[in-house]
Amino acid sequence: MEKHNISVLISEEEVQKRVRELAAQISKDYDGESVKLICILKGSVFFTCELAKRITVPVILDFMQVSSYGSQTVSSGTLKVKKELDEPIEGDNVIIVEDIIDSGNTLSRLVPMLQERNPKSLKVCTLLDKPERREVDVKVDYNGFNIPDKFVVGYGLDYDQNYRNLPYVGVINL
Ligand SMILES: O=P(O)(O)OC[C@H]1O[C@H](OP(=O)(O)OP(=O)(O)O)[C@H](O)[C@@H]1O
Ligand code: HPA
Numbered sequence: 001m002e003k004h005n006i007s008v009l010i011s012e013e014e015v016q017k018r019v020r021e022l023a024a025q026i027s028k029d030y031d032g033e034s035v036k037l038i039c040i041l042k043g044s045v046f047f048t049c050e051l052a053k054r055i056t057v058p059v060i061l062d063f064m065q066v067s068s069y070g071s072q073t074v075s076s077g078t079l080k081v082k083k084e085l086d087e088p089i090e091g092d093n094v095i096i097v098e099d100i101i102d103s104g105n106t107l108s109r110l111v112p113m114l115q116e117r118n119p120k121s122l123k124v125c126t127l128l129d130k131p132e133r134r135e136v137d138v139k140v141d142y143n144g145f146n147i148p149d150k151f152v153v154g155y156g157l158d159y160d161q162n163y164r165n166l167p168y169v170g171v172i173n174l
Helices: 012-029 045-054 105-115
Strands: 005-010 035-041 059-068 079-083 093-101 121-129 142-146 169-173
Touching (some): 012 142, 035 045, 035 105, 045 093, 059 105, 079 105, 105 121
Parallel strands (some): 035 093, 121 142
Antiparallel strands (some): 005 169
């Protein structure tokens, strides 16, 4: 494989600190209840696990893999479900966990699809947000970091399936 130069954007320590803060906020917001974290594969695996370990209310995990084609039109026809959830979400406090929001197309299609399944509540938590890239508005309830419009890898994020296992978030110089 070609080797790339990768510069640290968010260090391992900074990521860990922010994940702890998000987990504390979620634990406070759902005090006395339980939450179902929906991990959007593959990028959000690391984030979901680290977040789940630090949430102090009861947590259930489920996994979904989707890919979004085309832009703009909010139509579920352009969201392909590659792996469906294992269980219904009716009556659950659901948090969709993403590694990154870029154009917003994925979430703008996924949120209405899950809302139709009648969860008790539905929120979005992302580690990273690239607001400059947004094509469609999405409501983000928990956001780790806003980042500039640079291609990032690590902590779950890939370049051509590589670099997901880096413990920090880095900018790849292509
Ligand atoms: O806001 P958007 O422009 O829709 O982009 C964000 C989506 O793209 C990435 O997934 P990707 O399809 O690369 O899959 P992966 O998580 O398996 O790498 C990311 O995990 C989000 O799901
Ligand atoms: O910067 C990125 N890195 C990896 N995957 C992504 N998907 C959207 N933006 C990115």
